[in-house]
Amino acid sequence: MEGQGDPVTEPVEPSHPQNSEFLKYALDLFNYEYYWESHVYFESLWNAHRRQGSIANFFKGMIKLAAAALKLKLGQLPSALDHYLRAKELFLLVEVSEGPVFLGFDLKETIKQIDLAVDNSHHRIIIHPAWK
Numbered sequence: 001m002e003g004q005g006d007p008v009t010e011p012v013e014p015s016h017p018q019n020s021e022f023l024k025y026a027l028d029l030f031n032y033e034y035y036w037e038s039h040v041y042f043e044s045l046w047n048a049h050r051r052q053g054s055i056a057n058f059f060k061g062m063i064k065l066a067a068a069a070l071k072l073k074l075g076q077l078p079s080a081l082d083h084y085l086r087a088k089e090l091f092l093l094v095e096v097s098e099g100p101v102f103l104g105f106d107l108k109e110t111i112k113q114i115d116l117a118v119d120n121s122h123h124r125i126i127i128h129p130a131w132k
Helices: 021-031 035-048 053-073 077-098 107-119
Strands: none
Touching: 021 035, 021 053, 035 053, 053 077, 053 107, 077 107
16 A cells, blocks of 8 residues: 555445445455455545445544554554444444444444454454445
């Protein structure tokens, strides 16, 4: 990624998020602990949705989740906790607006994983949508 421009993508189709190879790739990056890279891809998705609405809030939550995991990996616990808590706030906002499952993601489970990570800095979060 270094020396290359930031990736650009089209918005995710809300009724078929599983069709977005870009989203799948961002998730793989996150789950394989390439947190900085996943952050960049989630930011592109956030921008594709013009930083507005539930989808944008969801992707901003994923950006914060990736930032938290990276800060934790770097040993910056206070900063990681701040990012985890902001991610949780964003996922709660989406849950209130859209319900407990959004784009195939179980928001309650994601929030539970964040709470576990806040309580135990050794807890690794892995995100698996229902369609993957």
